[in-house]
Amino acid sequence: MTEILRNGTGLAQSSIIAAGVRDEILSGTRRPGERIGQQALAEQYGTSRLPVREALRMLESEGLVTVVSNAGARVSKLELDECVEIYRIREQLDPLLVSLAVPNYTDEDIARLTELERAVAMASNVEEFLSADRTFHVESYRAARSPILFETVERMWNTTQHYRRAYSHLVGDDGLGLNHLEHQLMLAAFRDRDASEARRLLYSHIRRTRRAFTRHPEIFQEA
Structure with missing residues (x-):
């Protein structure tokens, strides 16, 4: 190098x-x-x-x-209110991005997303989970063919990465298992090319994490 x-x-x-x-x-x-x-x-x-x-x-x-x-x-470092605001924005932008992507999915896209979600479910530790979870979501957005929106969402993922890590450690296996169940529902919507349902599910998925942050301000005090 x-x-x-x-x-x-x-x-x-x-x-x-x-x-x-x-x-x-x-x-x-x-x-x-x-x-x-x-x-x-x-x-x-x-x-x-x-x-x-x-x-x-x-x-x-x-x-x-x-x-x-x-x-x-x-x-970069965030306070709780800044992270909550970013998640409120993501509650609108991520679902919009996935709703643009879903109609463009090929059968190959669905097969890849299924494999990526399987990697999330099989993650043996938080770091593996974070990497697989991010890849699953980011790849689910690519078919939107909306580079400006994609880059905006990816930037917000970057700024909140540390706090997702702290939250994932906090909720443990039970919380991560709930993520897997939500992903399964999203995959069903993807297979049906149901953009409206995918948008609704992703909104709830992001909103749940945002609300969890407000219940655990210690995540930001310890950062």
Whole structure:
């Protein structure tokens, strides 16, 4: 990787750095509010600080990093009311996205989504669940062919990733099992190409998590 970074263009270098930091944030290795040192990243990847700064701008556009002039970059952090507001927005946007996608599903799409949901159900720990759950939902949106809406929703997924992790640890197997049941209902709507029912189910799915956050403010106090 170091050789690629040294020989690559500035954009390629920035993309590699952004990918590494993105993985660290989404996996929970870097926690909300944690400072991201530009010099440390430059040394880690064997580059100057210029591609590091560009990488951080990329991650800021994805909602993963907050960059403040003269204060540096930190992993984005949310308060409870901010997370609740994002989920209220998602209650409207995610169902719209899936309702646009459902009529475009091919039989191959349905087969893939079925396999992806099976991976959610078979997850043996929270990290596996989070990865599989995100993939299932994101892939269910792709057929919408609405890139601006898709990117908007994906950004909101990014900014709330840490709090979904904390919530998943809190609810344990019973709570994650309920997710699986809701996914099964969604899959039935997908197979029937019933966009209205898929939209209704996804709205309830997201709303349930949003309401759970309000019952557990400690998730945000501990972040």
